[in-house]
Amino acid sequence: MKRVAVAGFGIALLLAALAQAQTPDTIKIGVLADMSSLYADLGGPGSTAAAQMAVEDFGGTVLGKKIEVVSADHQNKPDVGSSIARQWFDQQGVQMITDLTTSSVALAVQEVAREKNKVVLITGAASSDLTGKACAPTSVHWEYDTTALANGTGAAVVKAGGDSWFFITADYAFGHSLQKDTASVVEANGGKVLGSVNVPLNTADFSSYLLQAQASKAKIIGLANAGGDTINSIKQAAEFGIVKGGQKLAGLLLFVSDIHSLGLQTAQGLQMTESFYWDQDDQTRAWAKRFFDKTKKEPTMVQAGSYSATLHYLEAVKAANSIDGLAVVKQLKSKPINDFDIRNGHIQDDGSLVHDMYLYQVKAPADSKGEWDLYNLVATIPGADAFKRPHGNECPAVKG
Numbered sequence: 001m002k003r004v005a006v007a008g009f010g011i012a013l014l015l016a017a018l019a020q021a022q023t024p025d026t027i028k029i030g031v032l033a034d035m036s037s038l039y040a041d042l043g044g045p046g047s048t049a050a051a052q053m054a055v056e057d058f059g060g061t062v063l064g065k066k067i068e069v070v071s072a073d074h075q076n077k078p079d080v081g082s083s084i085a086r087q088w089f090d091q092q093g094v095q096m097i098t099d100l101t102t103s104s105v106a107l108a109v110q111e112v113a114r115e116k117n118k119v120v121l122i123t124g125a126a127s128s129d130l131t132g133k134a135c136a137p138t139s140v141h142w143e144y145d146t147t148a149l150a151n152g153t154g155a156a157v158v159k160a161g162g163d164s165w166f167f168i169t170a171d172y173a174f175g176h177s178l179q180k181d182t183a184s185v186v187e188a189n190g191g192k193v194l195g196s197v198n199v200p201l202n203t204a205d206f207s208s209y210l211l212q213a214q215a216s217k218a219k220i221i222g223l224a225n226a227g228g229d230t231i232n233s234i235k236q237a238a239e240f241g242i243v244k245g246g247q248k249l250a251g252l253l254l255f256v257s258d259i260h261s262l263g264l265q266t267a268q269g270l271q272m273t274e275s276f277y278w279d280q281d282d283q284t285r286a287w288a289k290r291f292f293d294k295t296k297k298e299p300t301m302v303q304a305g306s307y308s309a310t311l312h313y314l315e316a317v318k319a320a321n322s323i324d325g326l327a328v329v330k331q332l333k334s335k336p337i338n339d340f341d342i343r344n345g346h347i348q349d350d351g352s353l354v355h356d357m358y359l360y361q362v363k364a365p366a367d368s369k370g371e372w373d374l375y376n377l378v379a380t381i382p383g384a385d386a387f388k389r390p391h392g393n394e395c396p397a398v399k400g
Contacts, residue, residue, distance in 0.1 A: 025065055025066070026065060026066045026067070026068050026093060027062060027063070027065050027066070027067050027068070027093070027095055027317070027323060028067075028068045028069070028070055028088070028092060028093045028094040028095060029051055029055070029067065029068070029069050029070070029094070029095070029096050029097075029098065029310055029313070030069075030070050030071065030072070030084075030085075030088050030094040030096070030097040030098070031047050031048045031051050031069060031070070031071040031072075031097075031098055031099050031306065032071070032072055032074050032081060032084060032085065032088075032097050032098075032099060032100055032105075032109065033047050033048070033071070033072075033073070033074065033099040033100070033101050033124060034073065034074065034075070034076055034101050034102060034227075035071070035072075035073035036073055036075075037075070037076060037202060037228070038076075038201075038202045038227040038228030038229060039076070039101045039102065039124070039226065039227040039228070041227070041255075041257040041258075041261070041297075041300075042101065042124070042226070042227055042255040042257050042258070042300045042302050042303075043099050043101040043123075043124045043300070043302040043303065043306070044099075044101075045071075045295075046291075046295055046297065046299065046300070046302075046303040047098070047099040047101075047123070047124070047302060047303050047306040048069065048071040048306075049291070049294050049295050049303075050291065050299065050303045050304065050306040050307035050310070051069050051098060051306050051307065051310045052069045053290065053291070053294070053307055054306075054307045054308075054310035054311040054314070055067045055068075055069055055310065055314070057311065058311060058314045058315075062314050062317050062318050063317065063318065063321065063323070067314065069310075070088070070092065070094065072084045072088075074100075074102065074105045076102045076104075076105065076201060076202070077105070078104045078105050078107070078108035079108070080105075081100075081102075081105035081106075081108055081109050082105075082108040082109055082111070082112050085097060085108075085109045085112045085113065086112050086116075089112065089113070089116045089118050090116070094118070095118060095119065095317075095323045095325075096118065096119040096120070096121060096310075096313050096328075097109060097113065097118070097119075097120045097121075098120070098121045098122070098123055098142075098305075098306050098309050098310060098313075099122075099123055099124045099302065099306055100120065100122045100123070100124050100125050101124030101125060101302065102124070102125060102172075102174065103125040103126055103127035103129075103130070103172065103173040103174035103177065104172045104173045104174070105125070106120075106122050106124070106125035106127070106130055107125075107127070107129065107130065107134055107173060110122075110130060110134065110136050110139050111134075111136070113136065113138050113139060113325070114136040114137070114138060114139070116325075117138060117324065117325040117326060118138060118325050119138050119139070119140075119313065119325045119328055119329060120136075120138065120139045120140075121139075121140050121142050121309035121310075121312075121313060122139065122140070122141050122142055122143075123142045123143045123301075123302050123305030123306050123308075123309055124143075124302045124305075124306075125141075125174065126144060126145055126146050126149065126174050126177070126178060126226070126253060127145065127146055127173045127174050127177035127178075128145045128146045128147045128177055128181055128389065129173065129177055130145070130351070131145065131348075131350040131351045131352040131393070131395060132350070132389075132393055132394045132395055133394040133395065135350045135351050135395035135396070135397055135398075136351065137325075137326060137329065137351075137397070138325035138326060138328075138329050139329075139351045140309075140329065140332060140347055140351050140352075140353055141351055141352050141353060142305050142308065142309045142342075142353050143275050143276075143301055143302060143304075143305035143308075143309075143341075143353075144273075144274070144275045144301065144357065145352065145387070146174070146177045146178040146180075146181040146182075147181050147386075147387055147388070147389050147390075148273060148275075148357050148381075148386040148387050149178060149181070149182070149252050149253055149273050150178070150181040150182040150184065150185040150252070151185055151273075151357075151381065151385060151386050151387070151388060152272075152273025152357055152358075152359050152381055152386060153182075153250060153251070153252055153271055153272055153273045153359065154181075154182040154185040154186055154222075154250070154252065155185050155189055156271055156359055156378070156379075157220055157248075157250045157271065158185070158186050158189040158190070158191045159189060161219070162191070162219050162220040162248060162250065163186075163189075163190060163191040163192065163219065164191065164192050164193075164194055164217075164218045164219045164220065165182075165183070165186050165191060165192070165193050165194065165218050165219075165220045165221075165222050165250075166193075166194050166195050166196065166197075166212075166213045166216040166218035166220070166221055166222070167179045167182070167183070167193070167195075167196035167197070167221075167222045167223075167224050168196070168197055168199060168206070168209050168210070168213055168221060168222070168223055168224065168225065168233060169196055169197065169198050169199065169224040169225065170198075170199060170201055170224060170225040170226065170229055171198035171199055171200055171201065172201055174226070175198070175199075175224045175225060176224075178224040178252055178253065179196060179222070179224040181390070182222060182224065182252055184390040184391065185390060188390055194216045194217070194218045195212070195216050195218070197209050197212050197213070199225065199229070201229070202228065202229065203229060203232070204232065205236075206232055206233045206236045206237075207236060207240070209233075210233070210236060210237055210240055210242060211240075213242075213247075214240065214242055214245070214247065218247065219247060219248065220247070220248050220249075220250050221237070221242065221247055221248070221249050221250065222250045222252055223249060223250065223251050223252055224252050224253075225253070226253040226254075226255075227255070227258065230251055230253065230254060230258055231258055231261050231262055234249060234251065234262060234266065234267065234270075235262065235266065237249055238266055249270065250271070251270050251271075251272055252272075253272075254270065254272035254274075255274075255300040255301065255302070256274075256277065256278065256298055256299075256300055256301075256372070256374060256375075257297070257300050259362055259374045259375075260298075260371070260372065260374065264362065264363060264364065264365040264368055264374065265365055267362045267374075268362050268363065268364045268365065269361065269362060269364070270361070270362045271359060271360065271361050271362075271378065272359075272360055272362075273357055273358065273359055273360075273381070273386075274301050274357070274358055274360060275301045275304075275305070275341070275342070275355065275356075275357055275358070276299075276300075276301040276304040276305070276341050277301075277358065277360060277375050277377075278291075278298040278299055278304075278372065279372070279373065279375070280358070280377070283339075283340035284304075284340050284341075286340070287299075287304070287307070287340045287341075288304075291303065291304075291307075298372045301341075304340075304341040305341060307341070308337075308339055308340075308341040308342055311339070312332060312337060312339075313328065313332070316328045316329075316331040316332045317331075319331050329351075332347055333347045333349075337353060337355065342355045343355055343356045344356050344382070344383055345383065346383075348398075349395075349397045349398055350393055350395035350397050350398050351395075351397075352387060354383040354384065354386075354387045355383045355386075356380055356381065356382060356383055356386070357380075357381040357383070357386040358377060358378075358379070358380055358381065359377075359378040359379040359380075359381060360375040360376065360377055360378060361375065361376050361378050362374060362375060362376075363375065363376055
């Protein structure tokens with residue numbers, strides 16, 4: 001009888017421990033990003049600061065539990081990212097992960113979240129496959145994707161006469177998706193793709209790739225890369241005199257941090273599609289001032305998105321009275337998304353947050369009134385146009 005009693009007591013302790021693990025005293029939000037390499041400036045520590053701002057603005061607690069922000073560097077490696085996510089979900093009480101710059105990492109982490117019924121709100125990765133063939137029920141692609149970038153910058157450049165293209169493409173999921181989506185838009189608007197070259201991530205020397213693009217005689221060299229790779233390719237294109245020779249560059253994913261790094265003398269005239277610009281209106285300026293006071297930099301759309309996603313997640317947890325992944329995402333999908341960052345937004349069945357996007361052009365040096373006064377607004381692109389897929393959607397959640 002004594003043994004039975006001890007065994008029963010042990011089972012009771014185990015069940016109590018499991019219950020405690022399922023209902024943690026602290027609800028943790030994880031910022032999983034490139035913290036030290038080519039994408040660190042556009043997300044990274046700035047995304048962590050933005051998520052922390054959202055927690056503070058929400059009040060620091062939800063469902064009677066303290067909210068904590070944790071962060072880690074995925075090193076742009078899918079295996080590292082998925083390992084961190086699994087440990088966070090299984091052992092550290094993380095309920096939601098955001099940022100996820102680097103599409104290959106986001107795709108891997110999204111699968112872990114699917115398995116664990118945890119939420120991922122992707123603000124940094126771009127591949128449209130995240131809400132296409134790889135879509136997941138507890139995932140929302142929050143800020144932008146390769147479809148929106150293609151429908152914005154790609155379409156604008158073709159309509160302005162750039163009807164022949166050569167792509168310099170980051171050789172992983174994001175680059176291939178961006179090239180594919182942009183090529184579809186180019187061809188749909190009467191243009192032609194003359195060729196492409198794949199470039200390893202975090203490449204320092206673009207000379208051989210730029211020479212291939214130059215030799216193609218394409219009117220437009222489409223840069224299907226981001227962050228430090230985009231900065232290096234634009235700088236080296238200037239050194240080769242490519243633009244002076246008559247070809248034009250199309251930066252298919254550019255951030256305010258990239259333009260600040262390049263300088264207006266080099267970047268002037270470039271067009272880009274973004275979901276957020278710090279100097280867009282009074283709402284964006286008010287939030288950006290708070291962010292700047294913390295980081296001494298103006299925010300990118302990834303960092304603004306990390307704030308927006310975190311705040312809406314916490315509101316959904318409160319409304320659903322649950323941290324269950326499916327319940328929280330169902331709540332997120334049940335109402336419009338509108339704030340300083342996302343305008344006229346709603347989340348589709350595939351997990352894509354459809355909202356207005358903006359086509360900007362980089363100012364000439366003489367037109368800038370300050371260090372971060374970098375863009376002129378060219379056009380507002382309604383969400384229905386920005387996120388329209390040229391060939392439909394392979395997501396099983398989308399009928400037809």
